[in-house]
Amino acid sequence: MQLRQQVIRAIFQRNFAGYFSGVLGYLFIVVFVVLGGALAFNARFFTGNEPTLDQLTEWYPLLLLFFVPAVTMSVWADERKSGTDELLFTLPATELEILVGKYLAVVAVYSVALVFSMAHVFVLMFLGNPDWGLIATTYFGYWLAGAAMLSAGMLASMLTANMTVAFVLGIVICALPVFVGQIGATIGLGDLLDRFSLREQFRDFGMGVIPLTALLYFAGFTVVMLYLNHTLMTRRHWHTRSEPAIGVQYAVRAISVAVVLSCVTTWAGYSVLRVDATGERLFSLSPATHDILDQLDTERPIEIQAFISPDVPREYVETRKRLVGLLRQFDELGGKGLDVRYVDVQPFSQQAEEAEHFGIEPVQVMTEVDGRRSESDVYLGAVIISSYDKVVVPFFGKGLPIEYELTRSIQTVAHEKRHTVGVLRTDANLMGGSRDWQIVQELKKQYNVQQVSPSSAIDTTAFDVLLAVMPSSLTSEEMDHLVDYAKSGSPLLVFDDPFPLSLGSNGFGVTGAPRQPKRSPHSGFMGQGGPPPEQKADGGRATRLLDALGIDWQYDACVFDVNNPHPEFAMLPAEYVFVTRGGSDTESFNPDDETTKGLQEVIALYPGRVQRRGGESDFRPLLNTSKQSGVLHWEEFVDEGGFNFFSMQGTANPRRNPFRVIDSAVHTLAARVTRESDDHNVNAIFVADVDMISDFFFEERNLGNLSTQFDNVTFVLNAVDSLVGDDSFIELRSRRPAHRTLVRVEQQKRQFLEAANQAEREADQQADEELELRRQQLGKRVKEIQENNDLDPIAKAQMLEQAQQAEQKRLSLAEAQIEQQKNDEIRKIRASTNRQIKSLESTIRFWSVCLPAIPAFALGAFVFVQRKRDERTSVVDSRRRKPAA
Known part of the structure; x- marks a missing residue:
């Protein structure tokens, strides 16, 4: 049977124009857009800090559950209520042509609503730089899901002549594909039926993928629902006596079609046919x-x-x-x-x-x-x-x-x-302990890995690259052997750390920092059973190694950075440094080095800084902080009051809320150093943090429990590959979604943080000035007594002692009060900053919800005014109400 386009077009135009002839249609669109904005830009949107519609996608099936019945409730119910359905069926048109025309009309109405909701995309453009391929597939998924649900809503409208009842029935019927997984769970078939749920089939579109299985699912669902619509339309042709038998026959047909389409969809699920529209072709x-x-x-x-x-x-x-x-x-x-x-x-x-x-x-x-x-x-x-x-x-x-x-x-x-990686034996104990570090297990998947002893000269031909973690813990003789290896120009990857949290001691605190004394490898329980260890070379400063490499690294200073692009990690201290692409006003990753050009984000914990030293070495920064950073010295960020009673050794813990001064400088956390000369060659990468390669990041890379993906593992593996000279996996390993953030929000937050840091510095300076004034008062009183020549030496000494004690008590009390006032002021500043950030997010959320609704609301108001004007002009003069005399 051939469908006549002119008939379908006439029915389509009649229903489409009828929906927008009144204000109610525009009102539904306004509600749809407002609810969509409220779901898309909720609090989790700002927590995720990504310009995506993930929050709307999560709730979209429920949004359709109410919007689709609102669009379809009048398709058949209103026709039956007014009696125009019989007139419609007397037209020279088949049931299928009428059905197709009405279905295309409601799909067009829904498409118009989606066009108005695209204002959400303009909000994303204003806030950041979204992935346009991902946005396109997301909206295509919205359209497909809505088009499929509309066929179910039309079926509900076919069952009644009351639009309210049609709306309720539409919700009930549309709830079946939305909640089929939960319904199946009540009978023990949750896992089986969940794959046929709307949410499960819809999910891939929100990831930037158009899978074949989802296309077949939505197409099949639409076909089944339209078939049921057509069956109910033709019901008036059934004979009364044979109606039950015909009904059973059509029911069996519908079930058979549904089963066939389910099997086809399930088969398609085993295929790998899909369209990848993500910007990075992930x-x-x-x-x-x-x-x-x-x-x-x-x-x-x-x-x-x-x-x-x-x-x-x-x-x-x-x-x-x-x-x-x-x-x-x-x-x-x-x-x-x-x-x-x-x-x-x-x-x-x-x-x-x-x-x-x-x-x-x-x-x-x-x-x-x-x-x-x-x-x-x-x-x-x-x-x-x-x-x-x-x-x-x-x-x-x-x-x-x-x-x-x-x-x-x-x-x-x-x-x-295979290539071979040598792992230098240090106090970090990467190999040979109770179990190897995860980095060693990861390297064994690609390389032969062997432990290298620094007690004797290191054979430069035994391996392709040497991995040295915490070389600052080596003794003087061991350091000399490492320096000889470094000067040979053989590949060297160094990780050292002023405060290595991963080298803690059973939760008691850090014991392996370069500034701390070397622990005896033979000490037993309660520190018994071994001679005192040989001290660290250069006092832990690794001076000889730094001289050989031609760089500077301060062994007792760490870097902080207040630029934190993840609101969900807001409780982490600023010493947890996020190196993020595009997240600051600096070049966080070196775009010209194969090791880092494909990275998106790396996190370092209490890292040090690497600095260029004048000389013949070529210094190439790999990881940089933002300008919202600074440096803390050991006494400023470390509390050394801890003690490990098992090893009888002092421990260090990070100090809470140390006073930080942003120096607006860019600090390098990792650098590649090369040098070529007759007697001194260097080919090394120096990373001023050990915690970035701790077991946590390798386990997290595998399990993926965090919402944020860090490239710590990718960075170290890329570094090893580049030093070995094998770059075949670097590009593939670095392949991941581009790190896109809400740039405009981050810029505003950065301004708030800068103002807060300036206010904290002023509060600290004011406190120092007050303390200095109190100290001068103490010195003034002592000086007056010393210059009083009327007192004999014994009385003068007694008065001096009494005055010093009294003034010292007053000074101590004043110091405590001033410190308390300073801390209270700093807390107020931070609370005010948090309120400013919350206010910023609330303002953006308000306008993101309201502004997209304005076009639909304005168009609806215009139609309403125009309709009222037309009604007035169409009334003849004799029927107009005349004003009272």
Whole structure:
């Protein structure tokens, strides 16, 4: 049957114009836009500090639950109430043409509402720099979801002649795809039915991806709902006697169509067909991956054995889906050079024993099932094997870059030999302790890793790069050996730290700082059982190493930076330094160095600073602070009152709220140093922080529990690769979403913080001036007694002692009072700053909600006024009410 476009167009124009002929249609659009703005720009929007519509996307299914019935309630109910439906069916048009025309009309009305809601995008443009591909797919997802739900709303309107009842029925019917997962959970089918929920199918669009499965889902849902609409339209043709049988027949047809479409959607879920619209093409295989797969040797094929749990908690459904999808792509592109084996693993099964044989252990994941917290054993690991080598990835966590892990492992096992990384033995004890640091375990996936002793001369040919963490803890002889290695020009990666929190002592405080004495490696319980240790070279200052590298580093000073782009981390001290791309007025990452040009954000904890020294060495900064930073010396940020009773050693703890003075200078946290001469070559990277490579960041990179993604692991691995001379993975490893923030909000907050810091400095200066005045008064009284020649020496001495004691008490009391007043003033300043920030966010939220509604409201008001004017002009003079005489 051929559909006639002119008939469809006529019905479309009639319904579309009818919706906007009154004020009610515009009112619904105004409410839709206002509610959308309130959901999009809530408090979590400012906490996330990203120019996205994630908050609106999370609540959008519920917004549709009320807006769709408001649009569709009059489509059929109003026709039946006024009796125009019978007239409509007598027109020379088929039921299908009428249905299509009405459906296109409500879709057009909904599209107009979406166009008005695009004012939210202008708000994002004003506040930051959004990813336009992500915005486009998000709105496309909004449109698809709404278009599908409109077909369900039309079905509700078909069932009644009352618009109020049609609205309520529309909510009930539209609630089925929205809450199907929760409904299924009540009968034990939550995991099965949740994949058919609107929220689950809608989620990928908010990530910048258009998947085939979602397109089929929304198309299939629309087809089923429109089929039911058409069935009810043709009901008037059924004979009364055969109506039950025909009804059952059509019900079976509808169920069959729904089952077929569900199967097709489920099948599409196993495919990897999707459109990646993100600015960084995050969901498409990179050119590096394609090149590596194309170069595989078919004579020495590689096998990937993936051990995967068939059912995983909801938090890992997307990770499992992406892992399986990528493995299929790798299997297809790898051809005969790559074979992928999928193993479904249940706990305590034979497959589980096979996985554990390769070192793949289940990870216990806490999840919520039917409102109760439970623990599940999850297998998401893989072993990559060739005739040369083997690499095991024990667990693909939510935060782990799956494509990079698979590509790196394939490249590693495809070659007969690996590069070697030497790890220098220091007090940091990266290797050889109760367990290796995570950085060592990560390096073993790509390199041969061996421990290097500094007690004797270091062989420069035994490894390709030397990793030295906390070399300031070396003894004098050990330092000489490291300096000789550094001067040889062999690759050297140094991490040192004025206050290494990761080298704490069982929660008692830091014991491994360069300024602290060296701990004896043989000391036992309560500090017994060993001779005193040999002292650190250069008193922990690492002077000889710095001279060899041609740089300066202060061993007892740390850097702070008040520029914190994450409101959710507002409680962290300013000594937690966020190095963020585009988040300050400086160049945080060196764009010309392969190690850092692809990074987005790195965090350092109580880092030191590296400075250029005049000489022949080439100094290239890699990580820089913003200009909202400064330097604190040991006495200013450290409290040395701690003590570890187990090791009988003093400990240091960070001082709370130290007085900070912003020096408006840019401080370098890491730098590449090179030098070439006849007798002195240098090829090194010096990083003034150890905590950035602590186990926490490696575990977080895998598990992905934080809402923020840090590039600490990427930075250190890039540094190792660049020093080795292998840059094949740097670009792939650095691949991640660009760090986009609410720039305008950050600028305003930065001004508030600058004013607050200036006020704090003035309060501190005023307190110092008052204390100095009190000290002068004490000295003045003492001087008066000393200059009084009428007193004998004994009386003068007694009066001096009494005056000093009395004045000292007054001075101590005055110091306490002045300090208290200063602290109160600083608290008031910080409270005022927080109020200013909250006020700023509230103001932006208010205008972000109100301004987008103005165009729709103004257009509705214009239509209302124009309609009233037309009504007046259409009344004949004889029927007009004449004014009283």
